[in-house]
Amino acid sequence: MTLWTSAAIAAATGGVASADFVANGVAFDSREVGPGDLFVALSGEATDGHRFVAQAFAQGAAGAIVARPVDGPHVLVEDTVRALDLLATAARSRTAARVIGVTGSVGKTGTKEALFACLDRITHGHAHRSVKSYNNHTGVPLSLARMPADTQAAVFEMGMNHAGELSRLTRLVRPGVAIVTTIAPAHTAFFSGEDAIARAKGEIFEGLVSGGVAIVPFDSPHRDTLIAAARSHAARIVTFGLRDGADVQAVEHVRSVGGGSFVxxxxxxxxxxxxxxxxxxxxxxxxxxxxxxxxxxxxxLGIAGLALADLEGLAGRGARQSIAVGGGEALLIDESYNANPASMRATLKVLAAERATRRVAVLGEMRELGEASDAYHAALAVPVDEAGVSRVVLVGAGMLPLAKALEGRIETVHVADAATAAAVLTDMLAPGDAVLVKGSNGVGLAQVVARLSGQG
Known part of the structure; x- marks a missing residue:
């Protein structure tokens, strides 16, 4: 199905088409361009997408959005970054889809993926979502631009690390429903505290369309801050949580066979x-x-429940697999994509629930925590102890406070980087172990997961 015609692109962006073409996808990373895609040559501080236009066409691009003439079908605009925003706006305006926005310090991507699974089943394949963690000033408009006109339901993840970012993104998405998952210390180097983070996350409600619904965590200490942020933008505010009083509440939840939960x-x-x-x-x-x-x-809701039952862990965000070690097998829990104090505690609780001969934790430093970084890292000693971890590998200079806090309590190895951690683990693991790998994405613990699973 045609996603964009050159005429529609030109009309949306105010550009001029050099020739007629049709595109069935959109990309701004030349490495992701496939046959029939529209390539948007973004220009930024680090690189200029115009350098890769020829590569994009060689990979089968149908056309390009450019700020200067190139060989091949293109739409010429003044500013390609602005043009992507305008294309996103046009995509949002032409659809009658029910649109949902998701943000939060923890759980954005997982919630987005779970919600997409439900929407896709409910709409019989006519749902759309932002892929990967495309949740910033370029990823959100790209995800919108990729949305087919006949989409019936869509969910978009929105992130931020400065106040004001979500305000801009949510006005592009214009959700009918906006969710805040959890407020926790993340990007605290750019905020005065958790309440400031909550206020910044509350910006997502500013983009709600008329009659929109705000969904906020009832159990959060920042619930009232979020409700206040939503009150002037939402027609209705819905709370969710485990405690009495939430509009959507888990009346009961127990661990199910296989490690999940029956709710x-x-x-x-x-x-x-x-x-x-x-x-x-x-x-x-x-x-x-x-x-x-x-x-x-x-x-x-019944169909949504069926979709949740089929949901599997995402790579880097809870994916689980058996790995070969010492003539037997161990369980690998892959949480390597991101980390902050709240998500560290949550996943250590998951490790604690595993029936294993030994529990091993590979923990990478948590970044962008500002002046309180040392305290946040040292405080992880408590959940590590509570999880019954017998061996821990700490990765990165930021983990030194935790290494000191654990000294003499459990077997601890502190290394500088992911490559060293992978080498250490090779001789450390034994059959029956459960291994949790978690850290900020920049630490590169994905290579530890790849090494352990035989893919790296």
């Missing part, structure tokens, strides 16, 4: 029981936010 939830006047495959109480909370959103758009 009975009350959604308004309805009650629904379902299984959520990824383990951990934080995933129970995520699933409640998903049900709240499905209910807000009038979706079928």
């Amino acid at each position: 009975t939830a009350r959604v308004g006047t309805h009650e629904v029981s379902y299984t959520i495959a990824p383990p951990g109480e934080h995933w129970v909370a995520n699933s409640l936010a998903v049900l709240a959103a499905v209910d807000a758009i009038g979706g079928d």
Whole structure:
């Protein structure tokens, strides 16, 4: 199906088409361009996308958006970054889809993926989502530009590390439903404290369309801050959580066979029981936010429950696999994509629930925590102890405070980088172990996962 014609691109961006062409996809990374895609040559501080236009055409691009003439079909604009925003705006305006926005310090991507699984099943394949973690000033408009006109439901992840960022992004997305998952210390180098983070996350409600619904975490100490942020933009505010008083509440949740949870939830006047495959109480909370959103758009809660049961862990965000070690197998829990104090505690609780001969934790430093970074890292000693971890490998200079806090308590190895951690683990693991790998993405613990799983 045609996603964009050159005429539609020109009309949306105010550009001039050099020739007629049709595109069935959009990309701004030349390495991701496939046959029939539109390549947007973004110019930034680090690089100029115009350098890769020829490569994009060689890979089958149907056309390009450029700020200077090139060989090949293109739409010429004054500013390609602005043009991508305008294309995103046009994509949002031409669809009648029910649009949901998701943000939060923890759980954005997992909640977005779970919600997409529900929407895709409910709409019989006519749902759309932002892929990967495309949640910033270029990723959000790209995800919007990729949305087909006949989409029935869509979910977009939005992130930020400075005040004001979400305000801009949500006005592009214009959600009918906006979710804040969790408020936790993240990017604290750019904020005065958690309340400032909550206010910045609350900017997502500024983009709500008329009649929009705000969904906020009932159990959060920042609930009232978020409700205040939503009150002047939302027609209705819905809370979700594990405690009494939440509009969408887990009446009961127990660990199920296989490591997930069996949940009975009350959604308004309805009650629904379902299984959520990824383990951990934080995933129970995520699933409640998903049900709240499905209910807000009038979706079928029973079908949503079936989709949640089929959901598997995402690479870097809870994916689980058996790995070969010492003539037997160990369990590998891949949480290598991101980390902050709240998500560290949550995933260590997941590790604690595993029936294993030994529990091993590979923890990379948590970045962008500002002046309180040392304290946040040292405080992880408590959840590490509570998880019954017998061996821990700490990666990065930021983990020195935790290494000192654990000294003499459990077997601890502190290394400088992911490559060294992977080498250390080769001789450390034994059959029956459960291994958690978690850290900020910049630490590169994905290579530890790849090494352990035989892919690197």
